[in-house]
Amino acid sequence: MTSLLTSTTTDAPMTDALETRTIVTLTVNGREVTATKGEMLIAAADRVGTYIPRFCYHPRMEPVGVCRMCLVEVDGPRGATLQPACYIQVGEGMVVNTESEKVKKAQDGVLEFLLANHPLDCPVCDKGGECPLQDQTLAHGSGETRFIEEKRHFPKPIEIGELVLLDRERCIQCSRCTRFASEVAGDAQIDFAGRGDNIEVAPSPTEPFDSVFSGNTVQICPVGALTAKPYRFTARPWDLEQVESTCTTCAVGCRVAVQSSSNRLTRVLGMDSEAVNHGWLCDKGRFAIDSVVGIDEAPLTDSARRIMEPMIRRNGELETATWGEALREAARIISSAPTPSAVGAIGGAALTNEGAFAWQRFFRGVVGTDSIDAQYGDGLDPVLVAALPRATINEAAEACTVVLLTGDLREELPVLFLRLREGLVKGTTNAVEMSASGSALSALSRVKLPIRPGEVHLVAQAIATDDAPLATLASHPHGGLFTSADLVEARRLIGDDGSSVVFVVGRPNVAESAAPIEAAIRIFAEHFPQAKFLPTLRRGNVNGALDMGLTPNLAPGQQFAPTAGRSTLEQLRAVTTGEQSVIVALGGDILENVVDTPLATAALKAASLIAVTGHGGPSLAFADVVLPTTVMHERLGTVTNIEGRVSLLAPKVTPPGSTWPDVAIASELAEEFGQHLGLSDPEETANVIEATTGYPCGSAMRSAMEGVVVGRIDAQTERRPLDPMAFPGIRSADLVGIAPRAGAIASSDASTAGVAVRPTLSNVAGDINPVIPMPDTYSLRLVVDRTIYDNGAAVRGTEALRALVPTSVLRVNPHDLTRIGVTSGGAVRLTSARGSEVIAVLADGAVPRGCVALRLGTLATAEASDSANVVNWIVDSEQVVVEVRMESL
Ligand code: SF4
Ligand code: SF4
Ligand code: FES
Structure with missing residues (x-):
């Protein structure tokens, strides 16, 4: 192996660079303005409210100056000349005119050239009504064309990726999409092909544009050339209503604009949060809105099915019930447990902070158990x-x-x-x-x-x-x-x-x-x-759920509370040994989330199961009572991301059927026990959380900032003013509202965050030096990692994503494949202490010698629709590491 000490790669600085910002003064349209030296002129003009039209400029990408729409007059030694504002930096004493006749004529000319080949598609184009080309033609265009030549024609649209379509004749060659793909995402499978009049955006002839960020190219395309398959022709921009919210598909907590038309979710767009996502989203977060309503005809045991009515198992079948009947039955099951510690709750990462707080109050305060865990044995202490x-x-x-x-x-x-x-x-x-x-x-x-x-x-x-x-x-x-x-x-x-x-x-x-x-x-x-x-705990609001006390050893507000509660895996084992008899599943499906499927199946067979969920799933085959909840985009609350940023979740559509928010379900269930949780709705719950623990849910719900970071006033950033050109389709929140807010907060509200007695490293249990014996020569160690398009509820419930779930393949270091005489693409017999199965193999140099790797949530075969694959029987949660053997067939 080559030593990296001899590498010639440029080193990143080892110390914080001293910030040396120089302020310069320039004149824009006769007005003196200040800017930071090195800032692009277009950005400096934006800050002072002077809008310069643009197409190729995007504030989160390197400027290229290719569209020439931003030409402005800049005084220089040779008099005023036209220069692209996105491509020149401000300088001391610079004199700029963005409104002169010369500038207007240049803008007219650029638009005339752009429209030379642009089709008159606006009435049938997804972008019509929110299109900067349309808007700028109205504002700056000449009103009529002098071109009589035939425009370019292409077969339309072509598929350049699984989720993206391209109408080539609409493209104005701004290179935003190609720059995003290569510069931001590192997926350079789209680029320009051809020259001159024949230039076009084209996918790689050999590699599909399978970027997990492809939807961003659609969002930043300034015209309707790129469209998203799931959204194409589903709505018109003027019919859309919008709220700002937070994506909860994973724990990054990207800020999003959620749009709907007639109470139907239509689109999610990335908002530019300086602290979090810089305007970008992944395709799973962007397109998984279809999973909210799911697939009607899916069976109850499929997480694609939306659950809308309470259910009780009668004569072996789950049957629809009233809320009163279902709550009574759930209370009866919990009361029938021999002791409070025979009841436990698993899950909660899909809840809001307020829902999680209400459930922990129910379990600790009403039932009297500390066996509650929002993780599924695959997280961290x-x-x-x-x-x-x-x-x-x-x-x-x-x-x-x-x-x-x-x-x-x-x-x-x-x-x-x-x-x-x-x-x-x-x-x-x-x-x-x-x-x-x-x-x-x-x-x-x-x-x-x-x-x-x-x-x-x-x-x-x-x-x-x-x-x-x-x-x-x-x-x-x-x-x-x-x-x-x-x-x-x-x-x-x-x-x-x-x-x-x-x-x-x-x-x-x-x-x-x-x-x-x-x-x-x-x-x-x-x-x-x-x-x-x-x-990097990754489930939607797992960080918030743990902070709200949905864990055996922390009280709400991250306060250390050593207790005798059981973790998820301990609960499942306790059920199989008879120490626990009731499991309440909060949100996610247990069988879809616990990697050790044999253990989870055995426990669910033995336990009474109350499922509080918005979606179906394989665990419902074992459920005695099902209580249907509202899910993302239907409920108000707060969530906490990986960095501890508490931000607002806004409801956009009315919840379907008889679904209730978790706060209401926990409160009503407590009433069945004659107890009052004292939490009537999410706003009140957020305020109670803040008043009792200092955790800033109430502040976050009212904040005008990009969320409130727990214990870190210095990490809060202001909401950025929206740039409609950088983020077409997102109307200013000032125009459409930012979801329910009760008013501005005093910063002192947030400063109480983090006052709880936080645990220290000395409170952490476990061996700092676990001794794990080396394997023998024939054994290999199993690595199970993840794929974005796993076979979970978000992907299964979204038609456009469902086809992207990969099939299982065993990745093996080429050295180990050669050792047993199998070539990449062949098959091997994989044997563990739990059994043996034949599986396809792929050579992968990233997998260390002596290991094999599998992805979780992949399909056993391309035809299989359920989540059962080799991972589901091979992982043994009792073992520190899983040893396997691999033989040629
Ligand atoms: S497809 Fe859209 S983003 Fe890409 S170069 Fe053409 S106009 Fe620009
Ligand atoms: S899934 Fe995660 S990374 Fe993707 S948009 Fe949502 S929060 Fe962002
Ligand atoms: S050249 Fe400046 S925005 Fe395109």
Whole structure:
């Protein structure tokens, strides 16, 4: 292995760069304005309210100056000349005129050329009514054309990706889409082809445009050339109503505009949050709105089915019931448990903070059990997470070094991947990747430390302390995976105390217990006191649910509360041994979320199950009572993202059927026990949370900021004024409202956040040095990682995404395939302590020697529609690592 010490890659700065901003004064249309030296003229003009028309300029991408729509007059030594405002930087004493006759004539001319080949499609174009070309032609165009020549014609539309269509004759060659693909996402499968009059955007002839960010190209295309298959022809812009909200498909918490027409969700657009998503969304978050209503004809055991009425199992079948009957039956089941500790709750990551708080109050206060857990055995110890000094997304994106000790972020937290990628591409951030199966950031990482399951804490020790663990690592039957030079470089990038270093930490392998990775995180936290941590717990509002006390060992507000409650896996085991008899499932389906399917199935068979859910799922086959909840885009509340930012969830459509919000269900169920939760609605609950714990739900609900960061006033950023050209389709919130808000807050409201007694590293249980024996020569260790298009509720319930779920394939290091004489594309017999199965294999150099990797939530075969695949029987949650054998057939 080549030492990276000899690499010629430019190093990112090891210390914070001193901010040296110089203010310059210029004149725009006779008015004196100030700007930062180096700022683009178009951006400086925007800030002072002077709008310069543009097509190719986008504030989040490098300027290219290709459309010439932004020509303005700038005085220079040779008099006033026309210059593109998006491509020149402001300078001291610059004199600019954006309104002169010369400028207007130039803008007319540019529009006339752009329209030379543009079809008269507006009445049938998705963009009609929100199209900058339409608007600017009305505002600046000449009113009639002098062209009589035939326009370009193309077969229309062509499919350039699974989700994106292209009408080539509408394209004005602004290159926003191609720049986004190559510059922002790193998926350069679309580019310009042809020259002159024949130029067109074209997909790669060999690779499909399968970017998980493809919807952003549609959003930023300034005309109707790119359209999204799921939205095409479904609505007209003038019929749309909109609220600002937060995406809860994963835990990044991207800010979104949710639009509807006649109480039907139609579109989700990314809003430019400086703190979070910079306007970008992933395709799963953007298109999963169809899963809210789901697929009517799907069976109850399919998570694509929306649940709209309460149900009770009678004579072996789930039958519709009234809310009164269902609540009484649920109360009867809970009361029939022999002791309070025989009742437990699993789930909650899909709830709002207010829903989570109400349920924890019900379980702790009314039932008397601490066995509640919003994670499914694949997360991190919430005490450890709460004890870590938390980084914001911006801090991670701007750190000198990020240490990636997590799954593939492009698959798990896609927009966090985009935010980190920017610094790695620019060279302002270095990455040290510690991974068991590689990631989309591997190629950009300065140091790659491949890690086998069960070894991560040894590598952490080697980085933080000394070389001693290297001998153990080298004793692996397949040898060590990195050189001492790699280790030296990693140490150098992290430094002595971790200043300006962010550790991005999660569960990269769900076939491995949490013990090794939690030990590694603790080692880093103890040895690098100046470092910060960004935990990548990935489910929608899992961070908020844990902070609200849906965990056995934390009370609401992240207060440490050592109790005797059981975690999810402990609950499932306790059911199989008879210590627990009732499970209440909050939100997500247990069988779809717990990786150890045999354990979950055995527990669900033995327990009484009350499912509080908005969607069906395989676990409903075991449910005794089903209580239907409202889901995303139907409910008001707050959620907390990975950095601890509490932001508003706004309802956009009326909930269907007899669904209720969780606060109401928990409160009414408490009434069945003769108790009052004292929580009547989400607003009141948010205020109660803040008043009792200091956790800023009430403030976030009223805030005019981009959410309120728990304990971090300094990490709050103001909502950016919307740039309708940068984000076409999003009308200003000032015009359409920002969902229910009770008024502005005093900043002192938020300052109470974080006053709770937070846990420290000394409260974290578990062995910091777990001893895990080395495997024998024939054994391989299993890595189970994730894919964005897993076979879960969001994807299954969305017609356009359903076809994107991949089939299962075993990824194996080429060295190991050669060893057993199997070629990539062939099949092997995979055997574990639980059984044996034949599976297709693919050579993958990112998987370390001595390991095999599988993706969770993939399909057993292309034809299979359920989620059962080899992962579902092979992972044993009792084992720290899962050993398998692989044989040729
Ligand atoms: S398809 Fe749209 S975004 Fe892409 S170059 Fe053409 S006009 Fe610009
Ligand atoms: S990254 Fe996460 S929060 Fe952002 S759009 Fe995608 S799913 Fe939604
Ligand atoms: S050249 Fe300036 S916006 Fe296109």
